[in-house]
Amino acid sequence: MLTRSPKLVLSICCFLSSAAAQSVDPSMLLNPPADSWPTFHGDYSGQRHSKLTQITPANVHQITLAWAFPTNQTQSIKATPILVNGVIYITTPDNIWAIDARTARQLWKYTYPMNDGFHIGHRGAAVYKDSVFITTPDAHLLALDARDGKVKWNVVIADSKRGFWSTMAPLIIRNHVIVGVSGDFDNLPGTLRSFDADTGKPQWTFNSTPPAGTPGSISGGATGGQMWLTGTFDPALNLLYVGTGNPTPVLNGVARPGDNPWTCSIVAVNPDTGKLAWGFQASPHDTHDWDAVEIPILADVDFQGTPRKLLLQASRNGHFFVLDRTNGKSLLTTTFAAVNWTKGIDAQGRPIPNPDKEPHRDGRLVAPNETGATNFRQPSFDPVAGLFVVSAADGYGLYFFKDDHGAYGWAGADYDVWSRGAIRAIDYRTGKVRWSHDIGEGAGSAGILTTATGLTFTGDNGGNALALRTSDGTTLWHATLGRMNNAPISYEMDGRQYILTAGGSVLYAWTLPLPPAAQKP
């Protein structure tokens, strides 16, 4: 219907002018449009659950390649692609590419100068107004001009000479760019920082553990607890949720008695002040390198007959946690993989470590192994099915510690014995595993995407991209592309639904074929 409403004309003008400016208002992250994947998890909830419905269990076997983008790196893609305004941003350590989503043409590429930080992976970029943010291996935060990739500013998150590095995809909340670091090989305070998205000015620092030697520290002398994966955010509660890593020294628990808060924890932090609202320890007194950084997924669903604000985490230590995210209280704790290190669950819902399974001089056989029952690979939550889908592993490792190993950094020795991976669907209401889909020897490396039509996209250990039926784990589609080390995403572009998967160092876009009449030469 055509009208001459001045209001409508005005709104079209505004739309066009904002589109021309390609500027991303951070309020868009509260309700991302279908043609975007504007932040690491797609939205603030961490659910990685696409509402798009074109690709279904009935037609997924027909999806076909729309395009492929090779990064031509030896390092595989570990980043979740970011998509806004028709532009895809994909990263590897030191590198970011801006790609036109319709043509797969490279718009620009930026490469950070050679540096000493660990180049083990990079999880992705973030966008705000006309800036694109990346962290660097030497723990800097860069703001790039979204038009051409030129550096607008470059600030230090933490000193790489002390052993910090960063792989993290930043989280944007209003004008905050929130970034964490890694650092297991030195006794460093757990550090999460916020910078002004416009200027790069530091806003706050949250320490999960105090610096080494801090008198009377609550951590019992532990350092560590690094926050190296992107958190989630509840706008109504104004709380940022982030998982914290293992304590240091890593395997030597003798040097740091007690529970060592807030290492191996889920913490709720005010994103404006960096102040802790509450913490929940997934692994009190960890001695096995079981970071609890795994994505704390937020869901507003019924639990035991009552609508609740839940936080769900499948943790590296083999436990599945259901928390009330308003206060951090445990509602349910179960296991989802082989676990032999506990003496049960305490009144607060925390696993009770069995001291006999701490690293010892003669070696202890421990499940999970160091790589864990899960890890960095992003899970997904389908709120309709009530299933939390995670890349799990059953594994065993040998753990050693003796005084000779000291109290700095790793401070011990551990060896993987055996492990095998599986995609598992956990019913959040019971914490029980509904189905388990074997993905081969060793731990997996692919994250998960679920969709509203009941599809689960992920990858196996043999280099196959997979589409499974979310209700029972049956394989509906696969393509042998090379190993998937990131999580798939989905979006709609010009009326068609796309799935992006990485295989090795190449990014692949999948969509349903057009009917012959719609195809042009």
Add this chain to the structure above:
Amino acid sequence: MKHRTLVLGLATLILAVSPVAAQQGGRGGPPTQSPASRVPPKTETPQSYPAEQIQAGESRFIAQCGFCHGRDAQGGETGPDLTRSLLVAGDVRGDKLKPLILAGRPAAGMPAFSLPAADIDAIVAFIHDAKAKAESEKGNRRSVDVSDLQTGNAEAGKQYFNGAGGCSKCHAVSGSFASVGARYQGLALMQRMLYPRNRGPRATPDLLPATIVTIANGQTISGRLTYRDEFTITIVDANEWSHSFPVATVKKIEGDDPLREHTEQLGKYTDKEMHDVFAYLQSLK
């Protein structure tokens, strides 16, 4: 050593979807070198490098290799201690290291690195320098000594081996197994006892599952299983030709997995039983 043969139907081997129980079987992940309990091998051909090249190599090594192998090359999060590596000990100016860095060891989880030649030369220089430094150090922070592992009871281990552990169902204490404690020591023996990793250059063909694939026309191909996932099976035949099949097209797959009991046993061992069996195996010389 003999293997108990398990004849498995297609349904058992296709592990795609199964109930919650942890799926066992399969043949290990990346091989873990276990140099931590042996005397570090000396560099066979002493070599020296300019200080500037070592320094440049240190930067490159930390950035590209440090997370897995440690900033000092003495082992990191997942990779072995290079200062105790036999390959490094035998390397002369990169003749062994350079091809390895360029090709990687994908089966062991090490990626290939396409770095400029000068960077790789510098990394080689740094590794040799790190090894020289490690040789002059006392003690090793990631070491597991043979003496650390002596908490088991060989007699109790023998009883477990022949009884509750069920080890003797597959392993007769005769032939080469009767001297297993002489062939492997310390951590290497313990790791092999728990799960004899079987990939890469040191793979034991006997431990690759014997497999018979029946294809659509009824023809059967026998060999040793070298690859298996949900969609693909690869076997190598007696003449060392590899055959790969889409699983969906084959009629039947029969095979044994000689290591299945090892993976199942991991969930059963107490630490005491593990150390007892280890003590018993140590006594087999």
